[in-house]
Amino acid sequence: MYLKKQLIVTVGVFAVISLCVAATLPQQQQSLPKLVNLKVFPKNIPYRMLDHEMDVWSASLGVRCDFCHARNDQTGKMDFASDAKPEKTAARHMFLMTAKINKKFFQAGKDTLGMVMATGVNCNTCHHGVSHPEVKAPEEHHGPGGPPPGGAGAPSSGK
Ligand code: HEC
Ligand code: HEC
Numbered sequence: 001m002y003l004k005k006q007l008i009v010t011v012g013v014f015a016v017i018s019l020c021v022a023a024t025l026p027q028q029q030q031s032l033p034k035l036v037n038l039k040v041f042p043k044n045i046p047y048r049m050l051d052h053e054m055d056v057w058s059a060s061l062g063v064r065c066d067f068c069h070a071r072n073d074q075t076g077k078m079d080f081a082s083d084a085k086p087e088k089t090a091a092r093h094m095f096l097m098t099a100k101i102n103k104k105f106f107q108a109g110k111d112t113l114g115m116v117m118a119t120g121v122n123c124n125t126c127h128h129g130v131s132h133p134e135v136k137a138p139e140e141h142h143g144p145g146g147p148p149p150g151g152a153g154a155p156s157s158g159k
Contacts, residue, residue, distance in 0.1 A: 037081040040095050057091065060123035061131045087131075098122060 032047045041050060058064060068091050070084035071077065083089065098121055106120035126133050 033080075035081075037083065040092050057123055060127045060129065062127075062129040063131050067131060094123065 035043075035045070035047065035050060038045070038050075041053070054065065058067075061067065065078060065080075068085055068088040069078055069080050070082045070088075072079040072082070102120040
């Protein structure tokens with residue numbers, strides 16, 4: 001319990017620090033690229049915040065930037081504003097879906113035990129580091145003699 005509390009505090013502190021850093025870093029730094037094709041993030045999102053979000057998405061899906069972003073054939077450089085890859089569109093849909101789930105089902109409220117639900121889902125909740133989470137239902141393990149002891153639906157051990 002104590003450990004869990006500490007973890008939450010630590011994560012919280014990190015979140016506050018990164019928000020502060022993002023807020024204090026001058027956005028008018030000339031070197032930062034302009035964001036020109038945002039359709040789901042706020043248009044005025046600080047570059048560093050977007051960059052951080054991109055790192056989180058990449059890690060959650062276990063991919064690199066080029067999984068969603070196309071390269072410019074002429075220059076050979078990444079063209080982050082391009083919508084050429086369907087994976088980028090898919091990611092926008094996923095973002096909207098995630099936001100909707102959180103808004104509808106995870107608004108800070110109380111569950112039946114009176115515990116505050118301050119959590120929600122994010123990309124990693126489903127993806128766990130893979131770009132294509134398994135959509136199939138787990139196989140049922142019926143042995144030759146019918147359903148396993150405990151009946152159908154009993155928890156099976158692993159795959
Ligand atoms: C899972 C897909 C995905 C991955 C992986 C990903 N991105 Fe993105 N990225 C997007 C989407 C979707 C947008 C557009 C967001 C919007 O429409 O508001 C975007 C937008 C951007 C933009 C803004 C472009 C503009 O000007 O509009 C930059 C810069 C960017 N990503 C950089 C990166 C970098 C760097 C990485 C690797 C660390 C990365 N992205 C990984 C999906 C991804
Ligand atoms: C509620 C579970 C869930 C959440 C939350 C979720 N995803 Fe997904 N995502 C899936 C599933 C399941 C698939 C595979 C769909 C399929 O194979 O037809 C998928 C597929 C994708 C794909 C398409 C991969 C491909 O190769 O075409 C992208 C990109 C993606 N997710 C990005 C994201 C991002 C970014 C987030 C967070 C903003 C996110 N997902 C949040 C369940 C989720």
